[in-house]
Amino acid sequence: MSEQGIEKFLLENGNIKFGKFMLTSGKESDYYVDIKTALLHPRFLKEISLRATPFITGNKIAAVELGAVPLGVGVSLETGKDLIIIRKEKKEHGLEKTMEGKVELGETITFVEDVTTTGGTLLRAITKLNEMHVRTDRVVVVVDRKEGAKEALEYVGVELISLVDIDKLR
DSSP: OOHHHHHHHHHHTTOEEEEEEEOTTSOEEEEEEOHHHHTTSHHHHHHHHHHHGGGOOSSEEEEETTTTHHHHHHHHHHHOOOEEEEOSSOOSSTTOOSEESOOOTTOEEEEEEEEESSOHHHHHHHHHHHHTTOEEEEEEEEEEOSSSHHHHHHHTTOEEEEEEOGGGTO
C-alpha cells in the first residue's frame, strides 16, 4: 500500500469525518481523524506498523491507551521489541497500575500514537516515564494534525515523525 493508498483507505473508509467535533485537547475542529477504527483493519494495521518500524529507535515501544494500543502491538510484532502501555488514569482496583509492562532505569522508549493535536496526552505519558528515569527519544504518529504537538514535543527534546500528511486528508 503506497502513501496514496493509505490516504485513499482512510478517505474511502470514512476515517476522516467532517462536522463539528470536540478533541481531547479541548479544541473544536471541523474535521475528525478516526485512526482508531482504521487500526482495527488488519491490512491497514500491518501497513502502518511496517511504515513505523524503521523509525523505532528505542529499547522498547510505548503506547498510550486506547487508540495507540493496536499500533503498539503491530509495531512490537514487527520489531520484536517489548510494548509498554501507559494508562491515562491510574487503575482504581487490583494493582492500581499506571502502566502495563516493565521499564528499566536508563532505557530509551519510542512512542507510537494514532493522532496528535497539541501533544498533551503524550507529554503526560512522557513525564511519567521521565520520573522513572526512562527517556523518550521520539514519537511515531500515524497523523499529526499540525496544531502544536511537534513543537511541544521538540521543547522537551522528543522528535515527532508523522506517517501520513494531514494536508492530503482534508
